[in-house]
Amino acid sequence: xxxxxxxxxxxxxxxxxxxxxxxxxxxxxxxxxxxxxxxxxxxxxxxxxxxxxxxxxxxxxxxxxxxxxxxxxxxxxxxxxxxxxxxxxxxxxxxxxxxxxxxxxxx
Amino acid sequence: xxxxxxxxxxxxxxxxxxxxxxxxxxxxxxxxxxxxxxxxxxxxxxxxxxxxxxxxxxxxxxxxxxxxxxxxxxxxxxxxxxxxxxxxxxxxxxxxxxxxxxxxxxxxxxxxxxxxxxxxxxxxxxxxxxxxxxxxxxxxxxxxxxxxxxxxxxxxxxxxxxxxxxxxxxxxxxxxxxxxxxxxxxxxxxxxxxxxxxxxxxxxxxxxxxxxxxxxxxxxxxxxxxxxxxxxxxxxxxxxxxxxxxxxxxxxxxxxxxxxxxxxxxxxxxxxxxxxxxxxxxxxxxxxxxxxxxxxxxxxxxxxxxxxxxxxxxxxxxxxxxxxxxxxxxxxxxxxxxxxxxxxxxxxxxxxxxxxxxxxxxxxxxxxxxxxxxxxxxxxxxxxxxxxxxxxxxxxxxxxxxxxxxxxxxxxxxxxxxxxxxxxxxxxxxxxxxxxxxxxxxxxxxxxxxxxxxxxxxxxxxxxxxxxxxxxxxxxxxxxxxxxxxxxxxxxxxxxxxxxxxxxxxxxxxxxxxxxxxxxxxxxxxxxxxxxxxxxxxxxxxxxxxxxxxxxxxxxxxxxxxxxxxxxxxxxxxxxxxxxxxxxxxxxxxxxxxxxxxxxxxxxxxxxxxxxxxxxxxxxxxxxxxxxxxxxxxxxxxxxxxxxxxxxxxxxxxxxxxxxxxxxxxxxxxxxxxxxxxxxxxxxxxxxxxxxxxxxxxxxxxxxxxxxxxxxxxxxxxxxxxxxxxxxxxxxxxxxxxxxxxxxxxxxxxxxxxxxxxxxxxxxxxxxxxxxxxxxxxxxxxxxxxxxxxxxxxxxxxxxxxxxxxxxxxxxxxxxxxxxxxxxxxxxxxxxxxxxxx
Numbered sequence: 001x002x003x004x005x006x007x008x009x010x011x012x013x014x015x016x017x018x019x020x021x022x023x024x025x026x027x028x029x030x031x032x033x034x035x036x037x038x039x040x041x042x043x044x045x046x047x048x049x050x051x052x053x054x055x056x057x058x059x060x061x062x063x064x065x066x067x068x069x070x071x072x073x074x075x076x077x078x079x080x081x082x083x084x085x086x087x088x089x090x091x092x093x094x095x096x097x098x099x100x101x102x103x104x105x106x107x
Numbered sequence: 108x109x110x111x112x113x114x115x116x117x118x119x120x121x122x123x124x125x126x127x128x129x130x131x132x133x134x135x136x137x138x139x140x141x142x143x144x145x146x147x148x149x150x151x152x153x154x155x156x157x158x159x160x161x162x163x164x165x166x167x168x169x170x171x172x173x174x175x176x177x178x179x180x181x182x183x184x185x186x187x188x189x190x191x192x193x194x195x196x197x198x199x200x201x202x203x204x205x206x207x208x209x210x211x212x213x214x215x216x217x218x219x220x221x222x223x224x225x226x227x228x229x230x231x232x233x234x235x236x237x238x239x240x241x242x243x244x245x246x247x248x249x250x251x252x253x254x255x256x257x258x259x260x261x262x263x264x265x266x267x268x269x270x271x272x273x274x275x276x277x278x279x280x281x282x283x284x285x286x287x288x289x290x291x292x293x294x295x296x297x298x299x300x301x302x303x304x305x306x307x308x309x310x311x312x313x314x315x316x317x318x319x320x321x322x323x324x325x326x327x328x329x330x331x332x333x334x335x336x337x338x339x340x341x342x343x344x345x346x347x348x349x350x351x352x353x354x355x356x357x358x359x360x361x362x363x364x365x366x367x368x369x370x371x372x373x374x375x376x377x378x379x380x381x382x383x384x385x386x387x388x389x390x391x392x393x394x395x396x397x398x399x400x401x402x403x404x405x406x407x408x409x410x411x412x413x414x415x416x417x418x419x420x421x422x423x424x425x426x427x428x429x430x431x432x433x434x435x436x437x438x439x440x441x442x443x444x445x446x447x448x449x450x451x452x453x454x455x456x457x458x459x460x461x462x463x464x465x466x467x468x469x470x471x472x473x474x475x476x477x478x479x480x481x482x483x484x485x486x487x488x489x490x491x492x493x494x495x496x497x498x499x500x501x502x503x504x505x506x507x508x509x510x511x512x513x514x515x516x517x518x519x520x521x522x523x524x525x526x527x528x529x530x531x532x533x534x535x536x537x538x539x540x541x542x543x544x545x546x547x548x549x550x551x552x553x554x555x556x557x558x559x560x561x562x563x564x565x566x567x568x569x570x571x572x573x574x575x576x577x578x579x580x581x582x583x584x585x586x587x588x589x590x591x592x593x594x595x596x597x598x599x600x601x602x603x604x605x606x607x608x609x610x611x612x613x614x615x616x617x618x619x620x621x622x623x624x625x626x627x628x629x630x631x632x633x634x635x636x637x638x639x640x641x642x643x644x645x646x647x648x649x650x651x652x653x654x655x656x657x658x659x660x661x662x663x664x665x666x667x668x669x670x671x672x673x674x675x676x677x678x679x680x681x682x683x684x685x686x687x688x689x690x691x692x693x694x695x696x697x698x699x700x701x702x703x704x705x706x707x708x709x710x711x712x713x714x715x716x717x718x719x720x721x722x723x724x725x726x727x728x729x730x731x732x733x734x735x736x737x738x739x740x741x742x743x744x745x746x747x748x749x750x751x752x753x754x755x756x757x758x759x760x761x762x763x764x765x766x767x768x769x770x771x772x773x774x775x776x777x778x779x780x781x782x783x784x785x786x787x788x789x790x791x792x793x794x795x796x797x798x799x800x801x802x803x804x805x806x807x808x809x810x811x812x813x814x815x816x817x818x819x820x821x822x823x824x825x826x827x828x829x830x831x832x833x834x835x836x837x838x839x840x841x842x843x844x845x846x847x848x849x850x851x852x853x854x855x856x857x858x859x860x861x862x863x864x865x866x867x868x869x870x871x872x873x874x875x876x877x878x879x880x881x882x883x884x885x886x887x888x889x890x891x892x893x894x895x896x897x898x899x900x901x902x903x904x905x906x907x908x909x910x911x912x913x914x915x916x917x918x919x920x921x922x923x924x925x926x927x928x929x930x931x932x933x934x935x936x937x938x939x940x941x942x943x944x945x
Binding site for chain 2: 002003004007008011012014015018019021022023025026027029030077078081084085088089092095096097098099100102104105106107
């Protein structure tokens with residue numbers, strides 16, 4: 001099973017980040033977090049931004065670790081494949097989070 | 108099981124194997140058959156039948172739309188026709204066809220003698236048969252579902268569909284879904300545990316990867332639909348307002364639950380077909396697949412991304428733009444892993460020397476059709492375009508390009524490729540090629556023009572239109588095209604059926620394939636392999652040319668029949684190292700009887716005889732206990748000879764048994780069901796109108812304390828039982844199991860006290876109470892399951908089925924007790940917190 005987990009881990013992180021963003025968005029809009037300011041941003045943008053950046057930073061960290069570490073194959077999966085998976089997931093997290101830059105969240 | 112001496116060979120080995128694995132002749136044999144080859148063929152034949160029925164319905168649709176203001180059928184019948192066309196194609200054809208192919212092929216490709224749970228295969232088959240009969244019968248009596256294949260509320264609610272039509276869909280489809288979840292668990296465990304020795308995950312044929320991921324997607328994808336169907340049926344039957352906005356429900360909850368299933372479903376259909384493509388292309392191109400690892404990585408990416416796309420079916424329901432943009436981005440991203448696969452297939456063709464045989468012809472058709480469908484899919488992922496094209500014939504065209512290109516063409520290729528394996532015969536020359544061109548040309552004539560008429564504004568599902576709209580010529584062309592395509596399918600079917608009459612023997616490996624299913628006699632025997640192979644590469648027949656003959660001579664593993672038992676090998680999940688001898692059950696009428704009793708439950712619900720419904724439920728519990736009682740062993744025998752000088756223990760004496768893994772994945776599906784219910788509660792609370800509710804749940808501190816603490820103590824007791832069993836203290840283990848059972852019973856009583864003492868508000872008054880009631884019912888059900896399992900474990904201990912070596916049954920019981928405890932904690936904490944709902 002370790003191979004299955006190794007192959008899916010990057011995308012599970014994407015899925016978790018995606019689900020968290022969508023859930024926070026629904027919750028934030030319901031409680032009016034988009035109407036409360038935190039400096040130039042809204043409370044909702046800050047909450048979602050923290051999740052997005054945390055997911056990006058975590059994934060980027062793993063990509064770096066996979067780049068630098070020994071050429072072992074976790075779960076029997078070749079390291080270049082894992083690197084590619086994590087880079088693709090990192091890009092996917094970045095792209096799916098881009099709508100956070102929209103000026104309005106709940107319209 | 109005893110007797111450890113290994114004879115050099117059994118001279119009458121094939122006879123012994125045939126006797127051990129055979130099925131009785133006649134109707135009794137039909138009922139008790141649990142063999143994967145027969146059941147796989149049955150699934151595929153039945154799916155083909157439903158394809159024909161749904162195809163005929165589509166021809167009726169095209170007859171109706173061929174001319175403006177058509178009076179061929181009225182709107183009521185037309186609604187039933189298009190609903191049943193979609194329902195049969197999605198639930199009765201596509202999924203069962205792939206299940207059938209998987210059941211037939213997997214053990215053969217993996218080097219095993221059967222699937223991990225043969226009786227579960229048979230149970231799934233009978234649920235599919237009986238569920239399908241409910242749907243077909245409804246059509247014959249003119250009461251078929253008529254709310255569209257995705258059954259949107261409020262159209263499907265009691266107010267707007269007062270008859271039985273929607274109930275038939277909800278109950279019939281749920282019945283069939285049991286079959287799908289059974290297949291998903293079985294396929295997953297078979298791939299992980301029942302491979303040939305040496306077949307590590309990276310040496311599996313690609314189709315096994317595809318099927319593994321598909322099955323995992325089903326484990327997590329189907330429960331939201333089952334939950335949605337259960338909730339809607341409860342709303343229709345008992346008035347619990349989950350989807351009624353006037354009472355705190357929300358019609359959008361149905362859409363979320365449906366598409367949480369519905370979008371992954373598209374990939375659940377596509378991925379097995381892609382596995383077929385990845386298997387056939389290298390053979391047709393006389394080379395090896397390019398980018399094996401990249402394809403595997405792309406499958407995982409595709410599978411997980413597909414769970415983040417469901418809202419793109421809901422772009423027009425009024426969701427905020429930012430949320431739409433999340434899903435729009437994810438929807439466009441999914442094209443990338445799909446593209447990786449397409450490019451890997453093209454690179455394989457480029458690298459090899461392709462031969463234009465019939466399977467290849469269908470695959471070329473797939474490339475054209477599927478890529479076109481994929482491109483219109485990217486168009487629809489863009490929100491502004493989606494708003495324009497939503498619910499038009501453009502979407503109908505797109506989904507047919509995707510599903511026919513991504514599933515039907517590959518399945519036709521699969522049939523052409525593996526039919527010699529099934530029948531042992533060759534097809535007639537040129538008939539299949541003629542069928543291909545009729546299907547290909549007819550398909551484009553039917554659906555390409557639908558893009559145009561859709562962009563001209565023609566809505567999907569309309570039963571007629573005026574001549575002034577300018578749609579007449581295009582619709583007439585589409586209708587002609589559909590009939591050309593139907594001729595093509597008829598010709599293809601005729602080509603297959605001709606093999607029954609034209610008896611030209613096929614070669615043992617007619618395509619020069621390299622996978623293990625061709626290392627056996629064709630048509631295959633019930634036991635698949637005379638002896639089981641050891642695998643050292645991804646293309647065993649290419650890398651070990653003498654392998655087929657070695658296996659037939661009995662030079663592989665398990666080249667003997669031990670005490671009339673059906674045996675195959677179980678391996679460690681990643682490495683493929685031999686771990687156990689898996690003893691499979693023989694022929695049994697239990698699956699048939701249990702499916703019949705399960706059907707009794709659905710029929711009593713359908714007939715509105717709710718007071719009868721508990722009887723079949725009780726029957727299923729009794730039969731399930733009987734089912735589980737039949738396995739296992741009453742004595743420790745230790746490792747046994749398996750051939751080639753190696754030994755392995757029988758599976759009851761190991762911990763990582765197929766049963767244990769099956770239980771894990773069943774719990775995963777169960778947990779997804781529960782998570783969907785919790786999501787529903789949160790969704791309604793946050794989004795639905797008419798909240799807060801008129802009344803909150805009363806003070807339940809005492810009940811909650813009992814309901815949380817007692818199952819936790821039960822978990823401790825079961826752990827104690829395992830520790831006692833490990834030390835050989837059977838009496839103590841039994842006592843601990845019984846104590847755990849009592850604790851679970853106390854917890855169930857505590858939970859039952861909440862509604863009995865009137866602390867749960869009226870469940871028909873508001874969705875808050877309805878969902879709270881649903882969560883309590885779910886919890887009570889799992890406490891009852893844990894109670895029954897603990898009692899069962901105590902009985903098994905008493906009967907001598909467990910020992911310090913044979914502990915896996917208790918491990919499974921412990922899993923379910925722990926799960927019940929976790930559910931109890933989550934449900935009761937949620938209800939405690941929601942006590943301040945106003």
